[in-house]
Amino acid sequence: MKNMPKKDVDKIISYLKQHLSKARFNHTLGTWRVARQLASKHKVSRDKIDIACLLHDAGKGLKNRQLIKYVKKAKMYLPYLKEIIKNNPSILHSFVSADIARKKFGVRDKEILKAISSHTIGSPCMNTLDKIVYLADITAPDRRYPLVKRLRWHASRDLDKAMRMALKNKIQHVIKNKKWLHPGAVESWNSFVAPNVSKL
Numbered sequence: 450m451k452n453m454p455k456k457d458v459d460k461i462i463s464y465l466k467q468h469l470s471k472a473r474f475n476h477t478l479g480t481w482r483v484a485r486q487l488a489s490k491h492k493v494s495r496d497k498i499d500i501a502c503l504l505h506d507a508g509k510g511l512k513n514r515q516l517i518k519y520v521k522k523a524k525m526y527l528p529y530l531k532e533i534i535k536n537n538p539s540i541l542h543s544f545v546s547a548d549i550a551r552k553k554f555g556v557r558d559k560e561i562l563k564a565i566s567s568h569t570i571g572s573p574c575m576n577t578l579d580k581i582v583y584l585a586d587i588t589a590p591d592r593r594y595p596l597v598k599r600l601r602w603h604a605s606r607d608l609d610k611a612m613r614m615a616l617k618n619k620i621q622h623v624i625k626n627k628k629w630l631h632p633g634a635v636e637s638w639n640s641f642v643a644p645n646v647s648k649l
């Protein structure tokens with residue numbers, strides 16, 4: 450790819466430094482680094498990856514009540530919004546981050562915005578950009594959980610296999626903890642195990 454112009458990177462970095470905790474800022478840089486490695490391993494263009502990764506958690510500095518306020522003020526009509534607000538408002542940060550990317554940084558590319566907004570629950574029919582951003586986020590160097598090493602290994606070899614492992618792990622974790630499962634996570638899962646079902 451053409452590298453992102455330095456002035457754009459600088460502008461985003463300075464925004465993130467102001468709006469994110471140090472840990473979240475470092476996580477963002479780690480996600481970006483991992484995504485670049487994945488792009489190179491899978492021989493895909495880094496086009497779009499840089500900006501999607503840098504902005505994927507742009508709204509993560511907001512507390513849950515601020516995320517809810519943001520979504521309502523911006524009139525973002527999201528599927529299952531009431532359920533998200535009631536059960537797991539932190540999911541909103543991915544949609545808010547996409548909105549910040551659009552409004553603050555003028556990102557108009559639909560693929561970049563989708564990769565940002567689907568980095569928490571996934572989405573049906575994820576493309577390579579979506580998968581790389583999703584996997585880079587959950588395998589960033591600051592992540593610590595039992596499956597993370599295996600996920601890193603698989604992500605660098607087979608994005609779909611790594612996605613199935615990651616979604617399975619996330620869904621099982623939610624069910625084990627008797628939490629509300631966002632239907633979008635089920636749709637993402639289904640699209641990886643029965644990808645052509647809609648074409649039948």
Ligand SMILES: [Fe+2]
Pocket residue numbers: 505506509542543568569586
């Ligand atoms: Fe996130």
Ligand SMILES: [Fe+2]
Pocket residue numbers: 476480505506586
């Ligand atoms: Fe993240």
